[in-house]
Amino acid sequence: MKKLLNASLAAVMASTLATAQADEVKIGMITTLSGGGSHLGVDVRDGFMLAMEQAGRDDIEVLVQDDARKPDVAKSLANEFIQREDVDILTGIIWSNLAMAVVPSAVRQGPFYISPNAGPSDLAGRLCHNKYFNVAWQNNNLHEAMGAYMKQADVKKPFILAPNYPAGTDALDGFKSRFQGELANEVYTQLGQTDYAAELAQIRASDADSVFFFLPGGMGIAFMKQYAGAGIDLPVYGPAFSFDEIILGAVGDAAVGVKNTSQWAYDLDNPTNNAFVASFREKYGRTPTLYASQGFDTANLILSALDVAHPDDEEAFQAALEAANFESTRGDFRFGPNHHPIQDIYVREVVDQGNGPTNQLVGVAVEDLQDSFVDQCSL
Amino acid sequence: MTSLESHIPSRSPSLGRRPLSRETVIGWGLILVLVAAAVFAHLAGEPFYVNLASRIAIVALAGVGLNLALGFGGMVSFGHAAFFGIGGYVAGIGAFHAFDQSPLFGLSGLPAGSDLMPVLWLSALLVCGLVAYAIGAISLGTSGVYFIMITLAFAQMIYYFAVSWPTYGGEDGLPIYIRNSLPGLDTNNPLVFFTLCMALLGLALFLTQRWMNARFGAALTMARLNETRLATAGVEPRPIRLAAFVISGMITGVAGALFADLNGFVGPSMLSWHRSGEIMVIVILGGVGRLCGPLAGAILFVMMETLLGGLTEYWQLFLGVVLLAVVLFARGGVMGLLAGRERYA
Amino acid sequence: MTLTLLIEQVLNGIQLGTMLFLMASGLTLVFGVMGLINLAHGSFYMTGAFVTAWVTGLTGSFWVGLLGGVLAAAAVGAVVEWTVIRRLYHRDHLDQVLATFALILIFSEGTRWIFGSSPLWLNVPDSLSGSVTLPGGVEYPLYRLAIIVMGVAIAIGLYLLISRTRLGMRIRAGENDREMIGALGVDISTLYTLVFALGAALAGLAGSTIGALQSVQVGMGEPVLILAFVVIVIGGIGSIKGALIGAVLVGVVDTLGRVLLPGLFKLFMAPSDASGVGAALASMLIYVLMAGILAFKPNGLFAAHD
Incomplete structure (x- = not known):
């Protein structure tokens, strides 16, 4: 009725x-x-x-x-x-x-x-x-830009990881398409995974000189917190998805020093x-x-x-x-x-100037980046 | 498997022998209300409400499937999303390959996909039947909480498999760009699609009623109530239960295929344990072991979802409160309230 | 893979196992004593984590926050038992599943209403940050080591509580014969509230300690809940010993599966395919383990009773 x-x-x-x-x-x-x-x-x-x-x-x-x-x-x-x-x-x-x-x-x-x-x-x-x-x-844009930036920054052997789902595989493929160098390892984690002890041990045992990761939302928070306690001091890179202002509030100082790519920064x-x-x-x-x-x-x-x-x-x-x-x-x-x-993709660095961690603009990763699927489009 | 005894009156079902019991009248009433609402909405030019009615019919069909195992057979399956999702993926994968004109699973030698609904429905029946047989054969060795949990475990396995199988979209799921077809009918017309869903729901209700009236139903009821007595009568309870579980999975699988076509999309969310919980909620809301219980439950659940969702972003909180109230104070669900505690059909 | 790395990964598995044990022991106690299947157990885990994060933010001390989180979880548990759960003891499993499923919805959305949608900040206390070198040259995070130690202490404590104290005697009596212990004049409803609150406190403790390592957000209890159910089903429902062994088994199998399977597939597949397939199989592994165990031992490894 x-x-x-x-x-x-x-x-x-x-x-x-x-x-x-x-x-x-x-x-x-x-x-x-x-x-x-x-x-x-x-x-x-x-x-x-x-x-x-x-x-x-x-x-x-x-x-x-x-x-x-x-x-x-x-x-x-x-x-x-x-x-x-x-x-x-x-x-x-x-x-x-x-x-x-x-x-x-x-x-x-x-x-x-x-x-x-x-x-x-x-x-x-x-x-x-x-x-x-x-x-x-x-x-893929932000991952591609980070690949390009790390190549320019003369990173030799990154350890890369992402969750095992289409956006995760796309992220690592996008990264590799611009980085094109040697990788220490390429690891897919479970989607929604909250404990990264096993992956962190692999990173410590590897001969990597840096870490690139794409773990959006809560996964990224968990990873960064555990990374800080794992006694690894390799530089960390990633797309902005794991370092927005709200996530930084939850991660705290563990994220300081991380470089991340974004198409926007609040101090732009x-x-x-x-x-x-x-x-x-x-x-x-x-x-x-x-x-x-x-x-x-x-x-x-x-x-x-x-x-x-x-x-x-x-x-x-x-x-x-x-x-x-x-x-x-x-x-x-x-x-x-x-x-x-x-559009231009920027690089930001996480800094703490006394009132909690936040992002600071450090430069441009790629100018006028266009996606790599445009050729498949019939428009 | 004695845990359900308190739930269902020990009276063996005298389905259909009293032609116009209160429950029969209410069952027909619900069907008529749903059909009338869909037709009225169609005439008023409101396809949204027609699709909402289709959604109710499909969710009810999934519930009818679970009800056979859970209500009539006393097998509390917490993994029916597995069949719902597999049915959906059968429809999605068939349509995907028909759209691409490629062989199934990309393996040459296999036939191309199909976008014909009857083919997809039969495939969903077949695949879900096989999977239900495998799951049932292993799970029916356990009982009580173990049965609840092992069915959940199998559903989780299939969920994780779907999430990480990249060919068909993985976590992103698989869109169905063009609704699957049935020769001679325009399945894109919401009312036609609703009629199809309703016809299948009616068929499932009819068959369930027939089976429960037959020897099979008597044996299944006895397997739930008193296994030993069934065994002394020379009937093994396990094959009966397994058959009910397989049929139950098949019905829910067809509902999944329809659901995929309704949404034009299939994804792992159709396989998640929340979905298993929802199908269970629908059966319990309506009334466990009542023939038309799942239909009543589906109407109530979908309406709550739609109405509360429009009111507040915390709608799930209120859904939880309503569910809790139903469990605590309205045992027997909607059909229990409407038709009384006795069970006819 | 080197031996030290393998040892470290086994430790990681045990640490995951101890956390699962905290969750599973409460679930299994409640089932053993009251015959209740509680899907909302993960909500106490979430309560513990949120209150710990909140109190830590207010006071600046993790330890005060931890205490607050555990007490809050116990209090919420007691209130829920008193208002809702005690009406479910005489119902069948189906009603219990539905009612506690409804409780999950209420708790998740209620928490979001109170604390908002953003994840909260909570970090490892300074005194436990950093890592230590164990004998044999294994470097291991101090906080995780502390969790393992705490888990062992809780396991011993639970054992002593159940085997040596008056409360434990009643719990055992309740597991064996529910009618009898009421007839003996034990205040059964208080006992039930106590047991339920104890289970909730253990879940809250798990949430509070793990919250410092993970994201404190709405819905964080659900993945853990499913794992905890796998644990108690493998171990045998109602058995604390089964919960302990099941928890360590699940923790170690899950961790080693994630580490070893991709490597195994790399022997005969392209590296990026191997990581994907290996990760996919690893995520299914514990469910395969559970189905396998139940297929041969339908009541779990250490069935107390059914």
Whole structure:
């Protein structure tokens, strides 16, 4: 009975909506707000909403829903947004496996999808789509940049490790494609593993001169804490995913000295970024992470395109997105032909200046890095 | 395996012999409500609600499978996600190779994949039957908590295997770009897909009722209630249980294949122990060992998930409170509340 | 692989085993005495870790935090027993599984509500940081060594508690004949609350100590919980001795599997494929072990009773 009531209620609502202003824009955000790894989704959302608030437009409605990091929940939310709410733009997904479940069918049903985080290789290459844009990075970018940086820094023999899942193997492949040198060892750990004693013993026993690892979320926290107590003093490198401001707060001083690659840093000196960091701190009382900057950039990209055209005018809106005519927190920003960014990747170092560890910009790893899947894309 | 005795009245099931028992009426009522809601939503141009109804039917089908082992057979399996996921992967892998026009598993000599639903359903039945036979053959040597845990262990093994098997996406899972087809029908039409799900659910309910009325059901019930008496009657309890476990796994496997098609996606999350818990929750919410219990449980569970999820990001907290309340204060689940504690079907 | 590395890896396995023992002993005690299967045991582990991190942050002392974490876990355990669990003793396993599954949801989301989504900071205390050189030239982290020592001490303590004290006598009596001990005039509900709180305190201790090595975050108890169940099923449910041996077995097999299997596959495969396949098999290994043991010994290695 409840279902019937709901259905009829929704039908009434749909009919009233249809008569509402036709040029209103509806954005559906599906992101991870509960369970493990939810701080990424929370930051993307907060950054996104901050930009929306600053724009102060009352013709844009943003609907936010929690996917609990489950692909089938994300999929069902996407259907809800597309079929019931008739959204113009979808955004928000954090994890690649959720993006792969949602994006290919969502963009075929009508709305644009603007990714604030996940950038799986298939969506950059084989399955690229004219309505799909990625504002963050292709998944391999930060690993490739670190490979290039370590090669420049004359690292001879790194020990590399990542979890045994597609993003993990992609990470090590991306790293190797730019590093191209000898490796001390290449180890895959279990996804969700929390104890790294066995791997640390292998590192100590090896003849490695450095460590590169990709262990996102809690795995990275556990690894860094245990690394600090293991009596190994090799330099550590990794992508920013294991060293965002929230993770650093949990790891503490154990992370000091680590170099990590990121497309953004909070001390990156440009007016947009300075204003963003200040207003984010003021509103939420914490330092933004790279995810918050991605959410902020995603919203501003959308806003810039909405100034030119309504998403119903698909070609004009797509062209406006492609132009990427917005002030990015990263400074220069443009899209490649597959709608993925071509951007500088920076190197940051974890330092402690008396009030807890934080990242400090030290240089550029690669300028104008483009992903390596663009050739597979037919756009 | 005596742990379930307190749960289910010792009365042997007199399924169907009283044509219009209260439970039968409620069962038909639930089916009609679901069908009417789907048709109404379709006419109102709300495909979302039609898909929600499909989801309920599929989850209920998975529950009907588990109910056969757990409710009627007294085998508390904490690993039915294994069959649900394998069914899903059969549909996903078949569609993957049909899309690519490549042979199964990339091995030349094997036939190409298929995107025909009947082929995929039969394959899911076959594969899940074989896996359930292997798991059941080993697990049925144990009982009580050991049985719960060994089924969980097998499901975890398959989960980790799926996570680290890169060919079919590993942790990322495997998208199904084009919904599998059935000649003569437009499976992309939500109402058509719902009808398919509902038809399979109806078939499973019908077959379960037939079996439970037959000698097989009597033997299975007796194996649960009094193993020794069954043995003195000259029937070995173990093959009966194994058969029920295998059929149970097969039904849940078909539900998995449908679920993969509904979502256009299959991934290891379909195999996780949380999923096993959810299928179990659905059976218990509805009423253990009640024919239409899983349907009632599925309606309640999916509705709670959808409604609470829209209200608060802490919805799982409230889901937990509701579940706890059901266990503590509403024994017998929804069907127990609606149809009373006696069991007819 | 050198001998010292092998010794170190075996130590790592034992350390994982001691931590699993802390979890498993509580589970197995509760099952043995009250016949209850408790999926929410991992929530006490999480409670211990979160309260330890919180109190350590407030006071600056890890040891005060550790004490707080263990006491909080025991207190939460007692409250949960008093409000929910005691209604489940006479129910079947199915109700127990469902109710404690619901408790997991409540605890996980409740913790997130109170502490937020971000992982908390907790680190090894200064006095136990760094590593020591053991006889034979094995260099080993001091903190992990301390965990092993603590685990041994707890195992001995539990043994003495159960075999030498009045409480232990009642626990043993409860395991053997639940009706009898009530008839003898023992306050059974207090005994049950005590045993449950003891189990929760042990889980909290595990969470607090491991929290310093890992990430203190919501959901951290679940992987450990599954492992602890594997342990008690292998060891024989209800048997503390079985839990100890099962825990060390699982710890060592898991650790050595992770280290040795990829190397084994490298003998006949390309290195990056070998790491992947080896890691995949290693993650399945303990479940294979468990299924294998149950196939031949359906009640575990040291079944107390069923």
